[in-house]
Amino acid sequence: MWLTSKIKQILLVLKPGVVTLKYPFEPRPVAKDFRGQPAWDHHKCVGCGGCAAHCPARTIMIRDLCQELRAMVYDGTRCTYCGRCADVCPEDAIAMTEQYELATDDGNDITVRLELFMLTCRRCGRCYNMETTNLIDKMGLKGFRYDQLEMRAVIPRATERFEAKALEESDRYKRPQT
Amino acid sequence: MLAKLCKKAFPKSLWVYHCNSGACNGCDIEILNILTPYYDVERFGIKVVASPRHADVMLLSGAVTRPTFPLVKKAFAAMPEPKLVFGVGSCAFGGGCWFDTYHVSGGGATAVPVNYYIPGCPPRPEAIIYGVALALGLVDKKAVPIDLKQVEFPIDAYERNKAWEDRNVIYELLKH
Numbered sequence: 001m002w003l004t005s006k007i008k009q010i011l012l013v014l015k016p017g018v019v020t021l022k023y024p025f026e027p028r029p030v031a032k033d034f035r036g037q038p039a040w041d042h043h044k045c046v047g048c049g050g051c052a053a054h055c056p057a058r059t060i061m062i063r064d065l066c067q068e069l070r071a072m073v074y075d076g077t078r079c080t081y082c083g084r085c086a087d088v089c090p091e092d093a094i095a096m097t098e099q100y101e102l103a104t105d106d107g108n109d110i111t112v113r114l115e116l117f118m119l120t121c122r123r124c125g126r127c128y129n130m131e132t133t134n135l136i137d138k139m140g141l142k143g144f145r146y147d148q149l150e151m152r153a154v155i156p157r158a159t160e161r162f163e164a165k166a167l168e169e170s171d172r173y174k175r176p177q178t
Numbered sequence: 179m180l181a182k183l184c185k186k187a188f189p190k191s192l193w194v195y196h197c198n199s200g201a202c203n204g205c206d207i208e209i210l211n212i213l214t215p216y217y218d219v220e221r222f223g224i225k226v227v228a229s230p231r232h233a234d235v236m237l238l239s240g241a242v243t244r245p246t247f248p249l250v251k252k253a254f255a256a257m258p259e260p261k262l263v264f265g266v267g268s269c270a271f272g273g274g275c276w277f278d279t280y281h282v283s284g285g286g287a288t289a290v291p292v293n294y295y296i297p298g299c300p301p302r303p304e305a306i307i308y309g310v311a312l313a314l315g316l317v318d319k320k321a322v323p324i325d326l327k328q329v330e331f332p333i334d335a336y337e338r339n340k341a342w343e344d345r346n347v348i349y350e351l352l353k354h
Contacts, residue, residue, distance in 0.1 A: 019215055019216055020215055020216065020217070020218040020221070021216060021217060023217065023304050023307050023308075024307055024308060024311040024316050024317050025316075028304050030302075040324075040326060042326035042327065042328055043328070045328075056275050057268070057274060057275045057277070058277075075272070076297060077268070077271045077272030077285070077295070077297065078268050078269075078271060078272030078273050078274050078275070078277050078285075079268060079297065079299075080268050080274060080275060080299035081268075081298065081299055082299075099320070100298065100301070100302050100304065100305045100308075101304075101305060101308045101317075101320050101321075102296075102297045102298070102305065102320070102321045103294060103295065103296045103297075103305065103308050103309030103312050103319075103321070104294070104295055104312075104319060104321045105293060105294050105295070105312075105319075107271065107272065107287075107295065108323055109319070109321040109322060109323055110297060110321050110323070111323045111324075112323070112324045112325075112326065113323070113324070113325050113326065114326045114327075114328075115325075115326070115327045115328065116328050117328045
């Protein structure tokens, strides 16, 4: 009885053949419009901060090192790959790649860090100081610009001169822990 | 180094305990998906067991919420040595969207020492297999931190402006 059932099973299996993928030893292409790790094009980025304001998980942090230098840090540990940053980017500087093999033993491995040159006003040299003067921008950006209240304490506002100390402190910034 | 250690510590089959610490079931469905014949993970000798006392590996999915926090710790303590923890999904990695809310402890690393992280929301079944294969030493790590820089401007705008203002006497005349 059991033998006939086994023979039946073999005959059933013969039709589809082997369906198991040989994945880790063979590459497996993704489907169309798959959203993997976001990739930045630092030549196109204007540093508007739209991606940081739209990110639901607040993975993108903006730090103004001085008037001309803005650092953007993408912390991929809590990224949900929703693609809203790529949608909202006016310059198409962010693209969702097809890279999904991101398993790692260290959280810092999927961090992207951008250092942007911000153009200042030719006349006064500090017109883009939205943090202190422009109230509407202040309201929009306040919740999203820095990850935590401690982060605001590190760099409260853009400084006119480059501060090596601020850069050093922001480099030592640890990801949020409870 | 960790991969080599894993190879030595776990020469044969890995028995996996699947621990859901407040996940949305997206990661759990993908974990069940890799046990199907299509992504047959049992060819590596991986088997899902019901009790942490039988397990070598804990697959932790979900941001560790406040009610599950002591339970995850207990389950980890119940596992025999040597043991590994895999964080599956963005929630177990950094807390997901809820990394700073009051009822979430912010990622699996706050409760148990996580050895390998598999990001994704949810991760593809291939990504989970890749993470397991990485731990077993079958594939190389692909993720690297990226540092991008725009070309630095050669002109110091402030000093140039200051020099221009110093030269321009008309400013002084307009002030009065």
